[in-house]
Amino acid sequence: MSEDSPHPYQVCLATSQHLEALVGLESRLQGDASQFSLFDEFAHEMSRIWLVGSESEWVGYVLVRAIASEAEILHIEVDQRFRKRGLGTLLLAKLLRECEVDTVNLEVRVSNNGAQALYRKLGFVVTGCRKGYYSRPKEDAVLMQWNRIQG
Ligand SMILES: CC(C)(COP(=O)(O)OP(=O)(O)OC[C@H]1O[C@@H](n2cnc3c(N)ncnc32)[C@H](O)[C@@H]1OP(=O)(O)O)[C@@H](O)C(=O)NCCC(=O)NCCS
Numbered sequence: 001m002s003e004d005s006p007h008p009y010q011v012c013l014a015t016s017q018h019l020e021a022l023v024g025l026e027s028r029l030q031g032d033a034s035q036f037s038l039f040d041e042f043a044h045e046m047s048r049i050w051l052v053g054s055e056s057e058w059v060g061y062v063l064v065r066a067i068a069s070e071a072e073i074l075h076i077e078v079d080q081r082f083r084k085r086g087l088g089t090l091l092l093a094k095l096l097r098e099c100e101v102d103t104v105n106l107e108v109r110v111s112n113n114g115a116q117a118l119y120r121k122l123g124f125v126v127t128g129c130r131k132g133y134y135s136r137p138k139e140d141a142v143l144m145q146w147n148r149i150q151g
């Protein structure tokens with residue numbers, strides 16, 4: 001699905017108008033993101049959050065920290081009820097277009113085949129492995145990277 005095709009959902013960079021939505025999303029969505037407070041991340045100078053959904057209901061987000069020409073995706077999540085409709089793709093495509101960096105890095109659980117497939121689809125390639133990176137459950141991380149020139 002193209003980001004520019006007719007779609008009932010939009011992607012936007014979170015602003016102070018979305019603080020309530022961020023708190024709501026964080027309490028609704030589950031997963032590894034529990035290590036972050038979206039509210040605190042919003043205030044962080046180097047963080048940016050893109051939301052997907054509509055003004056009446058935001059259903060997913062991607063959280064990124066950028067320093068100079070590099071960014072790291074700290075988390076991406078779409079509400080379970082809205083998965084596999086292209087919303088993760090919309091979020092990442094917008095991020096890669098707007099983040100104004102040359103490389104984007106991330107870690108993903110070895111077992112998270114769905115997320116890895118999403119990243120590959122957007123041009124990320126595997127650059128390494130970090131043994132025992134995750135806890136609860138303990139698991140290795142796959143390191144992936146997107147480059148503006150290749151991506
Ligand atoms: C990963 C996640 C954000 C994907 O969101 P989504 O809106 O379902 O993604 P999309 O519909 O845009 O899917 C894009 C591609 O990802 C892949 N994909 C997504 N979910 C998949 C799944 N469960 N199994 C296999 N491939 C999957 C497919 O290649 C798909 O492309 P296709 O539709 O052309 O087949 C979502 O599954 C999620 O929130 N997961 C839980 C949180 C998480 O694991 N985050 C990643 C942390 S690193």
